Amino acid sequence: MLLEVRDLTKVYDTGFVKVSALKGISFKVKEGELTAIMGPSGSGKTTLMDILGCLSRPTGGLYLFQGEEANRLSERKLAEIRNSHLGFVFQSFNLLPRETVLSNIELPLIYKGVPRGERRKKGIEILFSLGLKDKLNSFPNQLSGGEQQRVAIGRALINNPHLILADEPTGNIDRKTGEGILKIFVDLNQKGKTIIIITHDPFVASYCSRIIHLEDGKVVKDELC
Ligand SMILES: Nc1ncnc2c1ncn2[C@@H]1O[C@H](COP(=O)(O)OP(=O)(O)OP(=O)(O)O)[C@@H](O)[C@H]1O
Ligand SMILES: [Mg+2]
Numbered sequence: 001m002l003l004e005v006r007d008l009t010k011v012y013d014t015g016f017v018k019v020s021a022l023k024g025i026s027f028k029v030k031e032g033e034l035t036a037i038m039g040p041s042g043s044g045k046t047t048l049m050d051i052l053g054c055l056s057r058p059t060g061g062l063y064l065f066q067g068e069e070a071n072r073l074s075e076r077k078l079a080e081i082r083n084s085h086l087g088f089v090f091q092s093f094n095l096l097p098r099e100t101v102l103s104n105i106e107l108p109l110i111y112k113g114v115p116r117g118e119r120r121k122k123g124i125e126i127l128f129s130l131g132l133k134d135k136l137n138s139f140p141n142q143l144s145g146g147e148q149q150r151v152a153i154g155r156a157l158i159n160n161p162h163l164i165l166a167d168e169p170t171g172n173i174d175r176k177t178g179e180g181i182l183k184i185f186v187d188l189n190q191k192g193k194t195i196i197i198i199t200h201d202p203f204v205a206s207y208c209s210r211i212i213h214l215e216d217g218k219v220v221k222d223e224l225c
Contacts, residue, residue: 001067002163002194003052004028008061010047010217021047023217024061029196031162034189036205037198039214045198046167048214052196053086053165054078066162083111087156087164091171093148095140095155101127102136105154112159126154130184146177153184164188167198175203182207 010022021044029035039045050056051063054070063070065081073081095104105126106119114122127136130150140148149169156164166185170178186207189195197208205211206225213221 001064002029002031002033003066004062004064005048005052006062006064008048008051008058008063010044010051010056011059021217022051022058025214025217025219026061027212027219027222029163029194031194032189032192033210034186034195034208035197035210035212036208037196037212037214038200038202038205040200043214044217045200045214049165049167049196049198052163053088054081083108084159085162087159087161089149089152089156089164089166089169091168093140093145093152093172095148095151097140100137100139101132101143101151104140104151105158107155108159122158123154126157127151130154144177145173146180149173149181150184153181157188162194164193164195165198166195168200169197170199170201170204178204 006026008022008025009020012019012021025048037045037048051058054065057071066085070078070081096107102120102123105123109119109122124136127133130153132147132150132154135143135147140151143151170181173181182204185195185197197204199205208225210224212219
């Protein structure tokens, strides 16, 4: 099992009101799955992704990543899991505007202390595989939305992560370009990557082999397709 959540809860305490965003979520994800987490706006998708991505901690319940209880780990250890085992893709790409495509993609390797020559080689290899070989020295604002998202996918892949977490990866691009992005995820999954895509869009979920449906902080359906 790659990960498991058991009776996970998350309460946001804003000082005035308490928002119960997750109300007891349980499921397991095996290595090699391509899973969609689907649900309407406000159902708790991003909250769940932040916990799965070790970016925030649950209020209650259990999160096991590779058998380790993530809630009990130190901040340092959580950061280590993020850097070594996880790749993130966001709706808004989150690229550094003043850095070239190649520098953006190398970033996770800089954090890991990988030497420059090796970083370049790895970065160029990945950009070639994503069809971006002419864009190595471009800046993010010189790229289309689909190209920017491909760079972000490259950045998520460069550490060879065990799990890719994508939150509305096609949310800011048109349908046709979005299909290209989804095909990249399918292709990566066929090569063995475990991927979780968070979406409210049934078209995006239709590319996945499993759909976990969230409503109001709870799993209402978990189906294989
Ligand atoms: N930092 C926060 N502080 C307080 N409440 C929050 C916070 N983040 C999210 N919430 C609340 O938690 C609930 C779940 O939010 P979440 O962002 O996880 O939903 P979502 O399914 O990702 O929605 P969307 O599809 O709009 O992105 C919502 O009611 C939201 O208002
Ligand atoms: Mg969200």
